[in-house]
Amino acid sequence: MKACIMCGGEGTRLRPLTFDRPKPNIPLLNKPSVVHLVEHLATEGFSEIVITLGYLGNEIQEALGDGSLFGVHIEYVRDMTKLGTAGSIKNAEPLLKDELFIVIGGDHVMDLNLRELYRFHEHNDAKITIGLLPIEDPREYGIADMDVFSQIHRFYEKPNAGNIFSNLASTGIYVCDPAILELIPPAANFDFAKDLFPKMMTMGDRLNGYMVRGHWTDIGNAGAYRQACKWKLEKLPGTIINGDLNIRDAKILGPVNIGNAVSIGTNSALVGPIVIGENTTIGDEVLIGPYTSIGANCNIKSGARILSAIIFNDVEIGKNTSVSGAIVDNATKIGSNCTLETGTVIGPRVVIRDKVTVHSNVSLWPELVIEEGKSVKETLENPSYTTNNTQFMKSI
Numbered sequence: 001m002k003a004c005i006m007c008g009g010e011g012t013r014l015r016p017l018t019f020d021r022p023k024p025n026i027p028l029l030n031k032p033s034v035v036h037l038v039e040h041l042a043t044e045g046f047s048e049i050v051i052t053l054g055y056l057g058n059e060i061q062e063a064l065g066d067g068s069l070f071g072v073h074i075e076y077v078r079d080m081t082k083l084g085t086a087g088s089i090k091n092a093e094p095l096l097k098d099e100l101f102i103v104i105g106g107d108h109v110m111d112l113n114l115r116e117l118y119r120f121h122e123h124n125d126a127k128i129t130i131g132l133l134p135i136e137d138p139r140e141y142g143i144a145d146m147d148v149f150s151q152i153h154r155f156y157e158k159p160n161a162g163n164i165f166s167n168l169a170s171t172g173i174y175v176c177d178p179a180i181l182e183l184i185p186p187a188a189n190f191d192f193a194k195d196l197f198p199k200m201m202t203m204g205d206r207l208n209g210y211m212v213r214g215h216w217t218d219i220g221n222a223g224a225y226r227q228a229c230k231w232k233l234e235k236l237p238g239t240i241i242n243g244d245l246n247i248r249d250a251k252i253l254g255p256v257n258i259g260n261a262v263s264i265g266t267n268s269a270l271v272g273p274i275v276i277g278e279n280t281t282i283g284d285e286v287l288i289g290p291y292t293s294i295g296a297n298c299n300i301k302s303g304a305r306i307l308s309a310i311i312f313n314d315v316e317i318g319k320n321t322s323v324s325g326a327i328v329d330n331a332t333k334i335g336s337n338c339t340l341e342t343g344t345v346i347g348p349r350v351v352i353r354d355k356v357t358v359h360s361n362v363s364l365w366p367e368l369v370i371e372e373g374k375s376v377k378e379t380l381e382n383p384s385y386t387t388n389n390t391q392f393m394k395s396i
Contacts, residue, residue: 003046005108008054016347016365024106029275032063044114050095052088054079084191090184103174109228110216121175126208131173141169141271142193146209157193234272
């Protein structure tokens with residue numbers, strides 16, 4: 001079975017986390033999100049994978065290689081301009097034209113039974129089957145009006161109040177007959193939901209839906225990213241120690257996954273589920289709470305409290321500092337007696353001096369310096385980092 005993963009987007013809603021990496025490479029439990037996705041596809045029986053690349057695409061290719069590490073074969077296609085979701089598939093037509101294929105977003109995190117969706121499509125008469133999932137708030141998704149025979153009669157993208165005729169939201173997972181490629185204009189910015197689906201309905205082509213079950217999200221914003229990390233942490237099978245662990249009178253309540261050469265100081269307490277990367281040092285009397293992920297080569301100093309946080313690599317957190325429900329990118333240094341409130345997103349290589357408070361839902365862009373004692377109440381941007389589209393072409 002064949003799958004196509006779309007990895008061309010810039011991930012603007014996840015800035016500042018997507019300045020140094022494409023969105024599919026954001027770490028989930030200390031490995032790129034797209035690696036988890038490829039591993040899931042492999043377990044579902046999809047052995048042939050096509051990946052469309054755009055923004056910082058080389059990093060995705062470096063993370064996955066030819067796919068042999070995951071038991072699959074991967075080929076890559078580069079989008080030289082922005083083509084939209086369907087336009088990107090059209091650009092990969094030479095690799096997709098000979099058999100059914102499933103389309104998945106590169107930022108998807110899931111445990112869905114994709115083989116079941118694929119088999120349903122094989123046995124029903126439609127050019128496309130959309131994976132649908134009931135969503136509590138479907139306003140950020142396309143919604144479908146589907147009958148008991150699985151046929152979709154209406155599809156509405158990002159509905160406002162008064163137009164929410166269904167909470168069956170499109171997951172952006174489509175099983176496609178190669179015949180749809182003939183309906184997509186070449187070298188055009190053409191989207192599945194906005195362009196292709198209305199075109200098919202106008203032509204009288206059948207569009208099917210299938211209600212999938214399980215966990216699914218696209219990590220399009222920081223909240224969804226934190227939720228995806230929580231799902232992955234909940235699946236930790238138990239306590240795993242990968243190599244040497246230096247521990248002195250600390251308490252560990254699993255499940256935890258601890259990398260090689262980790263040191264945990266006296267009277268510290270770890271309450272799982274927690275993942276800690278290699279060569280990380282945790283000081284004395286540190287409290288690390290459930291649903292926390294800490295990367296490699298980090299230094300968590302004595303008295304710190306890390307609760308439901310996502311810490312990337314090479315991060316330093318000072319004495320008596322509290323990090324709760326926050327995301328901290330690579331090589332950031334946080335001083336002593338600081339507070340990072342829930343929803344805080346700290347970009348790479350930020351320096352936060354002592355006694356700083358960063359308020360809830362505030363983002364700090366890369367390489368900023370926050371002086372001692374400051375209270376940061378709104379997002380701070382760094383003008384050295386572009387917000388326009390020039391970086392897309394530079395990455396090709």
